[in-house]
Amino acid sequence: MMEMDPVNPVKLPDVTLQIHRYGRMMQLLALANAAMCASALVLSLTARVHYEIALYILFSFVIFALLFFSFRRGHLNTGFYSLMYFSSLTGLAGNNLLGWRSGFFVLLFLLIPAFFYNPLLRGAAKTLLGIFFAAIVTVTILFSFLVEPVIFIPSFQLQIMNGVNISITCLALALIACLDYRSFNAVARNLVELNHKLAYQASRDPLTDLLNRRTMVNFIENEHARSRRSGKPFGLILTDIDDFKLVNDQYGHTAGDIVLMELANLLRIVLRQQDLIARWGGEEFLILLPETDYEGVQVAAEKIREIVAKARVVHQGNPIQVTFSIGGVVCQLEENWDECIILADRALYFGKNHGKNLAVFAKGDLYCVLGSSQEAEVTEVS
Numbered sequence: 001m002m003e004m005d006p007v008n009p010v011k012l013p014d015v016t017l018q019i020h021r022y023g024r025m026m027q028l029l030a031l032a033n034a035a036m037c038a039s040a041l042v043l044s045l046t047a048r049v050h051y052e053i054a055l056y057i058l059f060s061f062v063i064f065a066l067l068f069f070s071f072r073r074g075h076l077n078t079g080f081y082s083l084m085y086f087s088s089l090t091g092l093a094g095n096n097l098l099g100w101r102s103g104f105f106v107l108l109f110l111l112i113p114a115f116f117y118n119p120l121l122r123g124a125a126k127t128l129l130g131i132f133f134a135a136i137v138t139v140t141i142l143f144s145f146l147v148e149p150v151i152f153i154p155s156f157q158l159q160i161m162n163g164v165n166i167s168i169t170c171l172a173l174a175l176i177a178c179l180d181y182r183s184f185n186a187v188a189r190n191l192v193e194l195n196h197k198l199a200y201q202a203s204r205d206p207l208t209d210l211l212n213r214r215t216m217v218n219f220i221e222n223e224h225a226r227s228r229r230s231g232k233p234f235g236l237i238l239t240d241i242d243d244f245k246l247v248n249d250q251y252g253h254t255a256g257d258i259v260l261m262e263l264a265n266l267l268r269i270v271l272r273q274q275d276l277i278a279r280w281g282g283e284e285f286l287i288l289l290p291e292t293d294y295e296g297v298q299v300a301a302e303k304i305r306e307i308v309a310k311a312r313v314v315h316q317g318n319p320i321q322v323t324f325s326i327g328g329v330v331c332q333l334e335e336n337w338d339e340c341i342i343l344a345d346r347a348l349y350f351g352k353n354h355g356k357n358l359a360v361f362a363k364g365d366l367y368c369v370l371g372s373s374q375e376a377e378v379t380e381v382s
Contacts, residue, residue, distance in 0.1 A: 018119045021183055023071050025117060025176055026079060029110050030068035032172035033087055036107065037061035039164040060090045077120055084129075087111055088136045106169040108136065113176050205279040207257060208264035216278035216286055223290055224337040234331050235289035235297035238344040239304065239324045242356040244283040247320060255315040259322055262313045270307055271300065286341075294330050294363070301328040301359040302370040309357055323357035325349075328370075330363075 041057045063086050070079040091107035115133055118126075203215040211219070223234050241247075241263070248256040260283065267277050267285060280286035287304075289297060305324050313320040327347030331340040343362045350367050351358030359370040 019076060021179065022117055022119055023074060023076055025179060026071040026076065026083065026114060027068055028172055028175055028179075029114055030064050030071055030079075030083060032110055032168050033083070033090070033107060034061055034064035034068065035168050036165050037064060037090070039168070040161055043161045043164075056093065060086065080114065080118060080120070083114060084111060084133070092136075092139070106165050109169055110172060113173070117180075208261055208279050210264050210267075210285070211276060211278035213278060213280055213286075216276065216280070216288065219276050219288055220337050223288060224331065227291075227331065228333055230291075231333065232291045233293060233333065235292035235300070236329050236331060236337075236340050236344050237287040237289065237297065237301050237304070238280065238327045238341070238348050239285045239287070240326075240348055240352070241283040242323045242325055242352070244322070247322065251315055251318060251320060255313075255318075255320060258315050259313050259320060262311070263308065263322070266307060266311060267304065270304055275300075286344075292330070294361070297328045297330055298359075298361050298368070298370055301326045301361065305357065305359040305370070324359075325351040325356050326359040327351065328359065328361045 037057050037060045041054060041061060044054050044057060063082075067079050067083055067086070070082070087107045087110060111133060115121075115126075115129065121129065203211060205212045220236075227234050241259070244256065244259075247259055260279075263285070264277070264279070267287070271277065271287065272289075274290055276288040276290075278286045278288075287300070289300060292300070305326050308322065308324045311321075313322070325348050327344040327350070329340050329344040329347065331337055347360040347362035347367055350362075351360040351369070354369070361368040361370060
């Protein structure tokens, strides 16, 4: 059967997933800040700065390390504000004490993704925090140019410190961009999969997972157009469960649903891969046989009738036997496909009126009975 493959359930990226990704990004930012402090501590010690400065840098390193573990434990809200505060403080202090050539101002660039990607900030809070962030950046830039460094560090160490800080910042931002790109691709894939799932569900009968009537009409129209171009006919088989109301009355509607599902599975097994099956009505199934002639339709119809007649559906220990009345037709090039459906329906009810459990092939006003409830030989009825 040429049917769409079922699509696995798809989950859209919800707030929980966004928070998880944001937590990973904040861990990366905390590590970047800690790495800058560690490199500054090493270079400060080699330059023999005042021990108070070294202790302050060491304290900042410990704070950022603790923030890293805080983010790992999921404390995003508290960690976010702590990171904003200590990064701003460290950036201001580093610029004022060592000068802008130390590269501490780049700490503020790491706050940009922390601010804009925060899924916990909404409305006025995000606006106010944005104004505060802009003020911090402005103050830092002004102090960088207006205030002389408090502590002198040789130019060589400053260049190394500046290069390390900028390199760490660029690496962190590049990793964040990669994470964002992967997240975007994941969202795009999920949306594509969701669209496929929705399209699949819209084309299916919810009970049997066969094609629904609307989708089958589209396939028949396409097959009819292809048939007119290629000159090859196609077949249609319409089936109806005999005395299905008695099944519902005797065993219940749940048993009736199980019968429909089992017959749908049986049709999938019996038919070819290129054949299409739809639930046409309550207990009716319509089968489209592409590029199939009279003999092919007759063979398929009788095969379906025989296998269904021998099958048993068990419900709560009760074996349920059902049979099909079947109408088959070959749609010729000059015929409209809806006229073929009418012919198949007439053939089906011809079988119901002549004993049921019959596969009847219609050709114009002639009906060829392919099987009977008594397994009679093939006969022709006009």
